[in-house]
Amino acid sequence: MSTATRIPPPQTAGVHWYGTEIDVAIDTFSATAVRASSLDAITTEVVRLRCARYHDCRLCQSLRSQDALADGLDEILAAKVDHYENSDLDESLKVALRLTDAVIVNPSSVDATMAAQLHEHFSQEQIAEMLHDIVKWSFQKVLVALRLEAPVRDGLSVLSFDEHGDPSIGESIAVG
Amino acid sequence: MPAQSDPRFDAQPETAAALAQMKEVAWTATDPELLELCRVRMALMLASGEDLKEPAPETLSDRELAFLAFTEQFVLSVASVSDSEVDALLAYAEPVDVYSFVAALYSLEMTLRIEMASRVVLAPEEAAA
Structure with missing residues (x-):
């Protein structure tokens, strides 16, 4: 599978992708x-990681939420997302991941x-x-379809959001 | 007038309103007739429960068939979208217009997916009726 960009990438980095009306929306x-805060950071992060892996978003898979890291996310926990049903993840996280899978694979299976x-x-x-988070993270589908989702560096990076909900990719994360 | 948000998401009104606005903008971001054709294909693929009919294949243009083929792969497995499927769109539209079409498709597809889920998990009485 080719990973070269399929259309020219946007010229203005960080400003609504191509600056179109749909980008702004x-x-x-x-x-x-992102500003909604009724869920804990770990639940939000495992849902994000599940979407990233199912949709094969290289950029999203290379990121780890700063808030989730502060709440104890590590690579052992992150790896369990791939085989969550057979893992020792909390039942609440498994339930969140079941909903994520159902929505992104077959929403008519929700029962x-x-x-x-x-x-x-x-x-x-x-x-x-x-549910809103699943939509938000799945914007990656647009980037994956057009192969616009190259990671910013080899390895993992910190993902954070400011008070407006705007994203920023920060320093690399040492693993090991 | 603001777009009408889904009342099942009243517990998250601000996000629901922004989602409704995104969905509304999708219709002006690309050719609405082409988007409707692809929306119907998506809804049928996802078994949304809507009563929908597609036009006969022989009535569709090569352009429409290319966008429908892309839509099918986008819905089934975006990771498996091929260079040739995107190139087929680029034969009919500029790159930024292809991007806008895909962004509009995402907006409608993911909204439909959570609408279907929300009927069961946010309004179980609706699903049981």
């Missing part, structure tokens, strides 16, 4: 979704059992936030 939605599991661990507000 997507960025506004994304920033609003009453999944709804009951979700409501056992999460409030209505948290479930709504999780």
Whole structure:
């Protein structure tokens, strides 16, 4: 599979990708979704990582949330996302990942059992936030389709968001 | 007038409003007739429950077929989209217009996906009815 960009990358780095009206609308939605804070940082991060790996976003897979790192995320936990059902992850994280999988693979598979599991661990507000997060992180589909998602460096980098919800990729993370 | 947000997401009103706005802008970001053709294909692929019919294949142009083929792969497995599938779009549109089409497709597709999930997990009484 080719990983060369399929269209010329945007000329103005960091400003709404190509500066189109749809870019502005997507960025506004994304920033609003990021500012929502009813979910803990680890739950938000495992959902982000699951989307990144399923959609094969090289950039997103190379990032780790600063907030999740502060809350104890490490590479042992991150690796468990790939085989979460057979892992010792908390049941609440497994439920969040089941919803993520259902939405990004086959949303018609969401059923009453999944709804009951979700409501056992999460409030209505948290479930709504999780669904919005799945949309937000899945913007990577646009980048992957056009192969615009090259990582900024080899290895892992810190992903953070400012008070407006705008993203920033920071220093590299030493692993090992 | 602001776009109408999904009431199932009333627990997250600000994000729901921004999502509704993104979905509305999608229709002006690209050719709306082409986008509707691809939206119908997406909805049928995802078994959204809408009562939809597609035009007969022989009535579709090569341009429409190229965008539909891309849409199918985008929905099934974006990681498997090929250079040739994107090149087929570039035969009919400038790169930035291809980007806008894909961004519009993402907006409609992911909105549809969470709408389908939300019927069950945010409004279980609706799903049971």
